[in-house]
Amino acid sequence: MKKKGLLFIVSAPSGTGKTTLCRAMTRIFPDLNFSISYTTRPRRPGDKNGRDYHFISPEDFQKMVAGGEFIEWAEIYGHRYGTSRADLESIRDEGRDVILDIDVQGARQLRDKNLPGIFIFLLPPSWKELKRRLSNRRTEGKAAMEDRLKKAQGEMAEARWYDYVIVNDKLEMARERLKAIILAEHCRRERMMQAMENLIVQK
Amino acid sequence: MKKKGLLFIVSAPSGTGKTTLCRAMTRIFPDLNFSISYTTRPRRPGDKNGRDYHFISPEDFQKMVAGGEFIEWAEIYGHRYGTSRADLESIRDEGRDVILDIDVQGARQLRDKNLPGIFIFLLPPSWKELKRRLSNRRTEGKAAMEDRLKKAQGEMAEARWYDYVIVNDKLEMARERLKAIILAEHCRRERMMQAMENLIVQK
Numbered sequence: 001m002k003k004k005g006l007l008f009i010v011s012a013p014s015g016t017g018k019t020t021l022c023r024a025m026t027r028i029f030p031d032l033n034f035s036i037s038y039t040t041r042p043r044r045p046g047d048k049n050g051r052d053y054h055f056i057s058p059e060d061f062q063k064m065v066a067g068g069e070f071i072e073w074a075e076i077y078g079h080r081y082g083t084s085r086a087d088l089e090s091i092r093d094e095g096r097d098v099i100l101d102i103d104v105q106g107a108r109q110l111r112d113k114n115l116p117g118i119f120i121f122l123l124p125p126s127w128k129e130l131k132r133r134l135s136n137r138r139t140e141g142k143a144a145m146e147d148r149l150k151k152a153q154g155e156m157a158e159a160r161w162y163d164y165v166i167v168n169d170k171l172e173m174a175r176e177r178l179k180a181i182i183l184a185e186h187c188r189r190e191r192m193m194q195a196m197e198n199l200i201v202q203k
Numbered sequence: 204m205k206k207k208g209l210l211f212i213v214s215a216p217s218g219t220g221k222t223t224l225c226r227a228m229t230r231i232f233p234d235l236n237f238s239i240s241y242t243t244r245p246r247r248p249g250d251k252n253g254r255d256y257h258f259i260s261p262e263d264f265q266k267m268v269a270g271g272e273f274i275e276w277a278e279i280y281g282h283r284y285g286t287s288r289a290d291l292e293s294i295r296d297e298g299r300d301v302i303l304d305i306d307v308q309g310a311r312q313l314r315d316k317n318l319p320g321i322f323i324f325l326l327p328p329s330w331k332e333l334k335r336r337l338s339n340r341r342t343e344g345k346a347a348m349e350d351r352l353k354k355a356q357g358e359m360a361e362a363r364w365y366d367y368v369i370v371n372d373k374l375e376m377a378r379e380r381l382k383a384i385i386l387a388e389h390c391r392r393e394r395m396m397q398a399m400e401n402l403i404v405q406k
Contacts, residue, residue, distance in 0.1 A: 120390075121392075123395075123399065156399070159392070159395075159399050160392070160396075160399065161392075162392055163391065163392060164387065164390040164391055164392060164395075165390060165391075165392055165395035165399060166390050167395075176386065177386055177387070177389075177390050179383070180382070180383035180384075180385075180386035180387045180390070181383075181386075181387040181390060182383075183379065183380055183383035183384075183387075184367065184380070184383045184384040184386075184387035184388070185387070186380075187323075187367040187368060187369050187380050187383070187384060188366065188367055188368075189324075189362070189363070189364075189365055189366060189367060189368055192362075192367075192368035192370075193363075196326065196359070196362050196363065196368060
């Protein structure tokens with residue numbers, strides 16, 4: 001039987017650059033897969049179905065909820081986002097790791113299910129910087145930004161229960177840190193047990 | 204008050220290359236200090252007092268033991284090796300990390316004192332390879348090698364209680380892994396608490 005892959009869960013307030021970072025990891029670790037969420041949010045220009053999200057109708061989303069197909073799902077700004085349990089498990093059963101880029105609501109659901117995931121929170125370097133990054137998003141008005149800032153404050157308080165916290169001050173450093181966490185988690189004793197037992201009895 | 208530095212404890216059977224790896228880390232992380240042990244072992248050619256070890260007499264060692272100056276000490280092949288508590292604490296109090304390259308007996312003493320250290324075990328890739336590496340040490344006879352191999356078997360069984368295990372198959376990979384563990388440990392939630400609290404209340 002193959003050793004089950006690890007599950008990395010990355011959360012951050014909007015504007016912290018988590019999707020960019022998570023995608024960068026899949027290029028560094030060939031055995032790491034980015035989990036594509038299902039969403040009812042309409043496609044924006046540039047969005048690609050099956051790459052950015054699986055875009056589905058509210059009716060189909062509701063069917064998946066009713067069928068227990070989501071390991072976590074949440075409603076954010078009126079749109080729903082969910083992670084398919086089958087997608088996740090089929091990757092992990094092949095021994096490959098999964099990186100999930102989800103909001104704190106979703107992460108909390110996974111934690112409450114006692115899923116053996118590694119929870120990582122990305123923090124902006126400062127409140128001022130978060131404001132600056134959010135206001136650079138030209139797609140949204142001032143009210144939406146205020147709303148996001150308020151939400152960010154609540155989210156950051158949740159960082160307290162995550163396993164790791166990365167301050168995203170410089171992208172290069174944040175990338176190094178996330179990479180280090182993934183590599184280090186593979187060296188944790190419980191995951192190395194098999195290799196150790198083999199060596200100890202080998203003689 | 205400065206945040207106390209972390210303590211990394213690295214153990215491995217002889218011939219696994221732990222000293223080389225630990226020293227490499229101090230070049231990568233400027234705030235990481237290699238802790239120099241005290242020993243009663245005679246100097247070998249190339250050994251430098253204060254760099255490789257603090258070479259002291261059995262009498263002076265015994266005085267330090269009696270005075271409770273060692274946070275751990277052990278007798279290995281008839282020579283004694285110990286870590287000065289004052290050396291360790293003065294570095295950590297300055298907020299700098301310490302990397303300790305010690306044998307399993309010493310590591311066990313630190314664990315039993317509930318020292319909040321990060322315990323890392325380096326494993327050789329295979330029994331055969333360990334044998335090969337030990338037989339390349341021209342300084343020792345066959346009997347000494349057999350003795351080291353037997354000891355290695357007992358030591359490897361102790362890897363079970365370490366926090367991390369690194370298989371030293373390729374030096375480059377082992378270095379990457381050890382570096383990752385050090386970096387990742389700095390991102391652990393409990394160590395980031397202050398940064399988080401600052402940010403959460405900053406607004």
